[in-house]
Amino acid sequence: MADVRKVAIIGGGVIGAAWAARFLLNGIDVAVFDLDPEVERKTLEVIANARRAQIRLHGAALPAEGRLSFAASIEDAVEDADFIQESLPEREDLKQRVLCDIDAAMPAHAVIGSSTSGLLPSKLQSAMKRPDRLVVGHPFNPVYLLPLVEVCGGDQTSTETIEIASALYTKVGMKVLHVRHEIDGFIADRLLEAVWREALWLINDGIATASEIDDAIRFGAGLRWSFMGTFLTYRLAGGEAGMKHFLHQFGPSMEWPWTKLVGPKLTDELIETVSAQSDEQAAGIGLREYEALRDNCLVDVMHALERNDFASGAVAKAYREGLKGQEAVKLGSPCGDGLLLTGHTPVMPEWIDYNEHLTEWAYLKLFGDATDVVLAQIGAGPDYVASGFSFYTVETHIRHLGQARLGQKVEVRSRALGADGKRLQLFHEMTNLDSGAVIATAEHMLVHVDAKAERSAPAPAQIADAMQGLVAGQQHLAPPGGAGRSIAMPG
Amino acid sequence: MADVRKVAIIGGGVIGAAWAARFLLNGIDVAVFDLDPEVERKTLEVIANARRAQIRLHGAALPAEGRLSFAASIEDAVEDADFIQESLPEREDLKQRVLCDIDAAMPAHAVIGSSTSGLLPSKLQSAMKRPDRLVVGHPFNPVYLLPLVEVCGGDQTSTETIEIASALYTKVGMKVLHVRHEIDGFIADRLLEAVWREALWLINDGIATASEIDDAIRFGAGLRWSFMGTFLTYRLAGGEAGMKHFLHQFGPSMEWPWTKLVGPKLTDELIETVSAQSDEQAAGIGLREYEALRDNCLVDVMHALERNDFASGAVAKAYREGLKGQEAVKLGSPCGDGLLLTGHTPVMPEWIDYNEHLTEWAYLKLFGDATDVVLAQIGAGPDYVASGFSFYTVETHIRHLGQARLGQKVEVRSRALGADGKRLQLFHEMTNLDSGAVIATAEHMLVHVDAKAERSAPAPAQIADAMQGLVAGQQHLAPPGGAGRSIAMPG
Numbered sequence: 003m004a005d006v007r008k009v010a011i012i013g014g015g016v017i018g019a020a021w022a023a024r025f026l027l028n029g030i031d032v033a034v035f036d037l038d039p040e041v042e043r044k045t046l047e048v049i050a051n052a053r054r055a056q057i058r059l060h061g062a063a064l065p066a067e068g069r070l071s072f073a074a075s076i077e078d079a080v081e082d083a084d085f086i087q088e089s090l091p092e093r094e095d096l097k098q099r100v101l102c103d104i105d106a107a108m109p110a111h112a113v114i115g116s117s118t119s120g121l122l123p124s125k126l127q128s129a130m131k132r133p134d135r136l137v138v139g140h141p142f143n144p145v146y147l148l149p150l151v152e153v154c155g156g157d158q159t160s161t162e163t164i165e166i167a168s169a170l171y172t173k174v175g176m177k178v179l180h181v182r183h184e185i186d187g188f189i190a191d192r193l194l195e196a197v198w199r200e201a202l203w204l205i206n207d208g209i210a211t212a213s214e215i216d217d218a219i220r221f222g223a224g225l226r227w228s229f230m231g232t233f234l235t236y237r238l239a240g241g242e243a244g245m246k247h248f249l250h251q252f253g254p255s256m257e258w259p260w261t262k263l264v265g266p267k268l269t270d271e272l273i274e275t276v277s278a279q280s281d282e283q284a285a286g287i288g289l290r291e292y293e294a295l296r297d298n299c300l301v302d303v304m305h306a307l308e309r310n311d312f313a314s315g316a317v318a319k320a321y322r323e324g325l326k327g328q329e330a331v332k333l334g335s336p337c338g339d340g341l342l343l344t345g346h347t348p349v350m351p352e353w354i355d356y357n358e359h360l361t362e363w364a365y366l367k368l369f370g371d372a373t374d375v376v377l378a379q380i381g382a383g384p385d386y387v388a389s390g391f392s393f394y395t396v397e398t399h400i401r402h403l404g405q406a407r408l409g410q411k412v413e414v415r416s417r418a419l420g421a422d423g424k425r426l427q428l429f430h431e432m433t434n435l436d437s438g439a440v441i442a443t444a445e446h447m448l449v450h451v452d453a454k455a456e457r458s459a460p461a462p463a464q465i466a467d468a469m470q471g472l473v474a475g476q477q478h479l480a481p482p483g484g485a486g487r488s489i490a491m492p493g
Numbered sequence: 494m495a496d497v498r499k500v501a502i503i504g505g506g507v508i509g510a511a512w513a514a515r516f517l518l519n520g521i522d523v524a525v526f527d528l529d530p531e532v533e534r535k536t537l538e539v540i541a542n543a544r545r546a547q548i549r550l551h552g553a554a555l556p557a558e559g560r561l562s563f564a565a566s567i568e569d570a571v572e573d574a575d576f577i578q579e580s581l582p583e584r585e586d587l588k589q590r591v592l593c594d595i596d597a598a599m600p601a602h603a604v605i606g607s608s609t610s611g612l613l614p615s616k617l618q619s620a621m622k623r624p625d626r627l628v629v630g631h632p633f634n635p636v637y638l639l640p641l642v643e644v645c646g647g648d649q650t651s652t653e654t655i656e657i658a659s660a661l662y663t664k665v666g667m668k669v670l671h672v673r674h675e676i677d678g679f680i681a682d683r684l685l686e687a688v689w690r691e692a693l694w695l696i697n698d699g700i701a702t703a704s705e706i707d708d709a710i711r712f713g714a715g716l717r718w719s720f721m722g723t724f725l726t727y728r729l730a731g732g733e734a735g736m737k738h739f740l741h742q743f744g745p746s747m748e749w750p751w752t753k754l755v756g757p758k759l760t761d762e763l764i765e766t767v768s769a770q771s772d773e774q775a776a777g778i779g780l781r782e783y784e785a786l787r788d789n790c791l792v793d794v795m796h797a798l799e800r801n802d803f804a805s806g807a808v809a810k811a812y813r814e815g816l817k818g819q820e821a822v823k824l825g826s827p828c829g830d831g832l833l834l835t836g837h838t839p840v841m842p843e844w845i846d847y848n849e850h851l852t853e854w855a856y857l858k859l860f861g862d863a864t865d866v867v868l869a870q871i872g873a874g875p876d877y878v879a880s881g882f883s884f885y886t887v888e889t890h891i892r893h894l895g896q897a898r899l900g901q902k903v904e905v906r907s908r909a910l911g912a913d914g915k916r917l918q919l920f921h922e923m924t925n926l927d928s929g930a931v932i933a934t935a936e937h938m939l940v941h942v943d944a945k946a947e948r949s950a951p952a953p954a955q956i957a958d959a960m961q962g963l964v965a966g967q968q969h970l971a972p973p974g975g976a977g978r979s980i981a982m983p984g
Contacts, residue, residue, distance in 0.1 A: 016730065142713040143730050150713030177712040183700045190709035192695065194723075196687035201723050204683065209674045216722025218681040220804050221668040222633040222641030224718030229790045231707020231715070232685075232692050237771050238783055239507065239634050245771040249764045273740045280728050280736040292729055299720045299801050306793035309843070312786060313711050356878075357944070362886055363858035370853040387847075395853055397980050398891040420982040427982055445980045453848070488979040489888050489936045491911040491918055 006030060006170050010083035012076060012104060014038065017117050018089035019045040020145035022070065023052030025087075027146070028174040029065035034072050035079040042072055052146035055297040057348070057409060059147070059304060060175075060322055076100065077107040084109070085170055087139065089117040097121065098129050105130045113166045115139030120187040123156030133158035137167045140188055141176075144293075147300045149317045152188045154181035175321040177314070205275060212279035228303055229313035305352065333375050337415055340479050342379065344372035344430065345414030349406050360406040360441075365432070366398070369444040372414040372430045380426075380468035382461075391459070393426060393448040401484050404434060404441035411435040417476045419485060421469035423460045424450040429482050443484050497521060497661050501574035503567060503595060505529065508608050509580035510536040511636035513561065514543030516578075518637070519665040520556035525563050526570040533563055543637035546788040548839055548900070550638070550795060551666075551813055567591065568598040575600070576661055578630065580608040588612065589620055596621045604657045606630030611678040614647030624649035628658045631679060632667075635784075638791045640808045643679045645672035666812040668805070696766060703770035719794055720804035824866050828906055831970050833870065835863035835921065836905030840897050851897040851932075856923070857889070860935040863905040863921045871917075871959035873941075873952075882950070884917060884939040892975050895925060895932035902926040908967045910976060912960035914951045915941040920973050934975050 009025045011018045014036030022032045022045055034045055049070070056064060073079035080086050086104055090097055097118065104114055114136045116126055127133035137159050140152040151171045155164050168178045181188045187195060197219075204210045210218070226235050240248030284292070307315025337343050345368050353364035377383060377393055386392070406412050413433045420427040425447060432442045450461040461469065500516045502509045505527030513523045513536060525536055540561070547555060564570035571577050577595055581588055588609065595605055605627045607617055618624035628650050631643040642662045646655050659669045672679045678686060688710075695701045701709070717726050731739030775783070798806025822837045836859050844855035868874060868884055877883070897903050904924045911918040917939045925932045941952040952960065 143726075148713055148716060150709065152709070177708065179705060179708050179712070181701070185700050189695060189701050189706060190713050192691050193688050193706070193709060194714055196691040197684050197723055198727075200683050200687040204680060209676050210672070210680050212722075212724035214670060215680060215684070216724050217668065217670050218641070218643070218684060219718050219722040220720055221670070221808070222639055222681050223685055224715070224720070224722070225639060225791055225794060225805060226787070227710050227715030228719035228794055229711055229715070230787060231703075231710040232688055233703035233707050233771055234774060234783070235634075236689075237775060238780065238787060246764060246768040249768065273737060277737040277740065280724055283725060284728060289729065292725070295801060295803060296717070296721060296729060299798060299803060300716055302797035302800050303716060303719055303794050306797035307790060309793050310786060310790050312790060314716060317712070362861040362889075363854050366857040367854035394893065396893050397978070398853075398889070398893075399980050400889040400891075402885065402887050402889075422982065425982060427980065447980050447982075486979050486981055487888070488977050489890050489918065489938050490977055491913065491916060 006084040006166075006173075008033065008083050008085075010035065010073070010079040010086045010104075010108075011089065012036075012079060012086060012100065013089035013091075013117075014041045014045050015089060015091075016048070016143065017141065017145055018087070019048035020052060020143070021087045021089060021117070021141065023049040023056075023146045024174050024176075026068045026070055027052060027056050027064055029068050030174075031068040032070050033079040033083065034070070035074075035076055045070075045072075048146075051293060051297060052144075055144075055147055055301055058298075058301045058350075059318060060325075065325065076103050080104050080108040080112070082109065083112055085166070086112060086114045087117065088114060092118060092121065094121050094125060097126055101126060101136060102129055102131070105132055105135070108135075113137065113163050115167050115171075117141060119191050122184050122186065123154055123159060124184060125156075127156045127158055134160040135163055137163050138181075138188070139167050139171060140190075142190070144297065144300070147297060147304075149175065149177040149314050150179060150190065151176045152179050152181050152190060154184060154188055156184060173324075175318070177317050205279065211283075213283040216283065229307050229310075229315075334379050339415075340476055341415035341417050341431070342376060343413070344375040344416040345412070345432070348411050349408050354408050358408045360412070365400060365402070365442050366444070368412065368414055368432065369398075369400070369430050369442075369446070370395075372416050373428060373446060373448070376416050376418070376428060376472075380472060381465050386465075387453075390452065390454050391462075392451055392453050394451050395446050396449050397447040399445040399487060401443045401487070402441070403443070404437070404439045406434045406436075406441055410437075412441070417479060417482070418469065418472040419445075419482075421466075421473050423466055424458055426450075426469050429485055431482070443482070445485050445487075497575040497657075497664075499524065499574050499576075501526065501564070501570040501577045501595075501599075502580065503527075503570060503577060503591060504580035504582075504608075505532045505536050506580060506582075507539070507634065508632065508636055509578070510539035511543060511634070512578045512580060512608070512632065514540040514547075514637045515665050515667075517559045517561055518543060518547045518555055520559050521665075522559040523561050524570040524574065525561070526565075526567055536561075536563075539637075542784060542788060543635070545900075546635075546638055546792055549789070549792045549841060549843075550809060551816075556816065567594050571595050571599040571603070573600065574603055576657070577603060577605045578608065579605060583609060583612065585612050585616060588617055592617055592627060593620050593622070596623055596626070599626075604628065604654050606658050606662075608632060610682050613675050613677065614645055614650060615675060616647070618647045618649055625651040626654055628654050629672075629679070630658050630662060631681075633681070635788065635791070638788060638795075640666065640668040640805050641670060641681065642667045643670050643672050643681060645675060645679055647675060664815075666809070668808050696770065702774075704774040707774065720798050720801075720806075825870050830906075831967055832906035832908050832922070833867060834904070835866040835907040836903065836923070839902050840899050845899050849899045851903070856891060856893070856933050857935070859903065859905055859923065860889075860891070860921050860933075860937070861886075863907050864919060864937060864939070867907050867909070867919060867963075871963060872956050877956075878944075881943065881945050882953075883942055883944050885942050886937050887940050888938040890936040890978060892934045892978070893932070894934070895928070895930045897925045897927075897932055901928075903932070908970060908973070909960065909963040910936075910973075912957075912964050914957055915949055917941075917960050920976055922973070934973070936976055936978075 008031040011022045011034045014034045022034055025032050116138050119140055123138045127136040138154040142148040142150050153168050171178050201215045237245050304314050304318050307313050308319050335343055349360050355361040413435050414430050416430045419429050428446045430444045431440055434441045449458045452459040499522040502513045502525045505525045513525050516523050607629050610631055614629045618627040629645040633639040633641050644659050662669050692706045728736050795805045795809050798804050799810050826834055828834050840851050844851055846852040904926050905921050907921045910920050919937045921935045922931055923933045940949045943950040
């Protein structure tokens with residue numbers, strides 16, 4: 003497939019605007035069409051939220067943003083688009099009509115993804131001239147953060163269309179769930195709908211309030227569901243006896259009439275009750291404030307899962323790894339001034355203090371990472387460490403000369419000041435790229451060790467030579483300011 | 494109410510053992526009774542997992558553990574218990590019988606919590622002599638980590654019993670959800686059951702596999718559910734139009750037959766299908782490995798939410814704050830040798846390298862925390878920082894002399910080497926309490942700053958005096974080895 007360089011967003015509500023943000027933040031141009039006279043303001047607000055959240059999630063790995071435009075008509079929006087994402091209200095007749103309009107105006111190679119949360123693609127595509135180009139791509143709110151997208155073709159959808167949509171969604175950091183059998187509500191919304199109906203019954207019958215029902219989820223199963231679904235959870239609950247035993251135990255309870263077929267009738271009275279309880283639960287905290295809290299929690303939860311390389315954390319990590327090849331900056335390469343470039347990153351949220359400044363220990367984390375880059379250059383990278391040898395830092399001297407704030411980019415450049423058969427003396431300099439100022443330096447003495455024996459040992463010839471070569475290659479540089487210092491009160 | 498000093502656990506399976514762990518780790522003595530000849534091995538395994546997870550979650554804040562014993566009979570277990578937690582299999586007749594046995598043998602002041610996930614307390618208590626002492630306390634797996642516990646009284650349960658159980662569960666770090674109306678499945682399990690039934694239908698009808706259904710949850714709504722339930726989520730989805738508008742839109746869909754009343758019949762064929770798909774999903778990874786992964790994810794997710802002081806994160810934070818007064822170790826107090834005790838913690842999992850050793854930057858994190866303890870002692874703690882003034886570290890010198898491994902306890906002791914009107918020179922020493930060796934030292938120069946003006950400024954008289962007092966009080970100590978050093982290659 004050709005690269006998708008431009009996406010048209012048809013329907014710019016909460017879902018459409020968030021799609022626009024996801025594509026823009028991945029370097030893809032976006033044209034938005036919506037009849038709402040306020041579409042521009044609303045879309046820009048959502049994009050601002052999305053940008054903040056994605057920078058927290060992925061930092062400097064994100065590519066340069068695409069260009070955003072607002073189109074005056076469907077034709078204008080789609081005429082040069084490679085992909086169209088339709089996010090109109092959930093009315094089958096409306097979607098069918100507009101999909102035909104899009105079909106008539108879009109290029110031959112273009113593909114349409116519909117955001118419908120439950121309508122069948124076979125019905126949506128039935129009146130199109132090129133029904134093979136339509137597929138469902140059903141996202142979840144907030145679309146710019148949640149990875150899930152359900153991809154479902156109709157009777158006439160081509161395999162190529164499914165592949166193009168899946169590749170695009172994966173590229174922008176999403177987890178594609180291929181819905182292989184067309185069914186109302188696909189997979190996820192059937193599960194959500196089951197919870198929603200049962201929850202409305204609990205309120206309708208006066209058993210529990212909206213706030214109590216939410217607590218029943220978020221303090222219990224909801225915590226597990228952020229990384230494990232129902233089946234894996236129950237597999238673990240079954241313990242040593244296993245899944246089959248667990249299922250046999252469940253047999254009788256399947257007959258219990260705990261849950262109900264359809265939701266309760268949404269009478270005016272029930273709507274009043276649920277709305278009033280929802281107001282009470284929100285406790286006067288505004289929509290935007292809750293959205294920001296939600297996005298902060300989502301990013302932090304995904305970072306938490308990334309520590310475990312699991313579920314959404316594994317998706318985020320793979321996505322960021324995939325972006326790496328595209329970075330302009332190559333760590334370990336020499337800078338123009340003869341120093342090695344050993345660090346280049348925005349200040350991440352987990353590295354800041356209450357004041358949003360890079361915090362004390364995070365300086366040593368970045369300097370330690372820079373040391374690892376130097377070690378990899380002299381052949382003492384992860385493979386060497388795995389072989390049972392390594393360099394340990396025995397002494398460190400840090401000077402703090404300035405600051406860096408959340409999101410600002412910092413760079414570390416390094417040199418080797420000296421080396422003998424088992425020692426290596428390094429000097430790192432950290433620059434705030436936004437201010438241009440050197441904000442810290444670190445001097446380290448490292449010793450080559452036999453990790454198993456837990457004692458120092460001479461480095462093998464190859465590494466000793468590489469150390470000497472590094473020192474010799476930088477010997478022409480002026481001695482760094484601040485090396486060899488000790489701490490003392492003045493006079 | 495009197496303090497609960499001993500809990501009897503009747504039924505020591507996955508749930509009972511995890512209850513035992515939660516109580517023990519909160520300093521409460523526990524007696525376990527179960528007919529399983531392997532109860533001791535199984536319980537100790539669960540407690541080991543729980544200890545590891547709780548130390549990751551709460552670190553050194555946890556009190557000294559309670560004493561664990563295994564009782565030979567129900568009578569032995571409950572005779573001196575203040576509280577009894579019953580976690581027998583979900584059979585009403587069995588529970589009714591054993592609850593009468595417990596009732597007959599327990600002290601007059603004791604209260605029984607039943608772990609039943611769906612049986613009605615009014616029925617469970619119906620044959621008891623003291624039915625007022627029974628309440629449901631329904632937890633969620635893993636009980637030693639998930640905060641939710643549903644507390645539900647029966648017709649004859651006294652208010653005092655509900656209060657005693659709720660206070661105990663809160664004390665051990667749980668979130669009590671008071672189920673005010675007795676109903677089969679209480680609140681949470683009705684919601685979980687709705688998902689489970691719909692999920693089984695999706696497999697029964699060949700729409701999706703166990704793995705696909707799990708993905709539909711964990712990459713989408715499950716991420717949100719870890720901190721927000723259905724109602725708050727939909728309130729945000731409704732956007733500016735609000736909850737009432739959102740509900741009106743939903744009216745027609747409540748009539749759609751998406752979800753089904755009872756689960757599908759659990760035929761042998763369906764059980765085979767689900768088990769096989771579950772095996773495939775588990776991909777050969779063992780039960781214990783998955784449990785460890787689950788616990789790591791849960792702790793990291795709760796830490797992530799604690800960053801936002803929301804949902805389970807707020808519960809964990811409040812719990813830890815509540816423990817503070819009980820700590821045996823008081824940071825900031827003088828040690829016998831005249832140094833200040835400024836750090837005391839096990840090595841946490843997020844501080845280790847691939848080799849399970851305390852990693853480079855984590856030393857500076859612990860030394861930085863020690864500096865904060867010293868600053869609080871001289872009146873420059875968080876309140877002072879909030880007033881716009883602070884001390885910044887301008888120079889740091891660290892020596893690495895040894896190592897510490899995951900779970901080993903380390904201690905930091907500190908002294909002030911010098912002070913003038915705006916400078917403070919500190920020296921910290923870190924000891925591995927397991928080996929007794931000093932593993933690192935850090936020397937710091939701090940400067941008093943006006944944070945708003947971003948420049949150094951003389952400290953106010955009160956703080957300057959406190960600095961001088963600290964230096965004077967430690968001047969009799971021998972100068973520390975390794976102070977005033979600089980880094981250089983030998984000879």
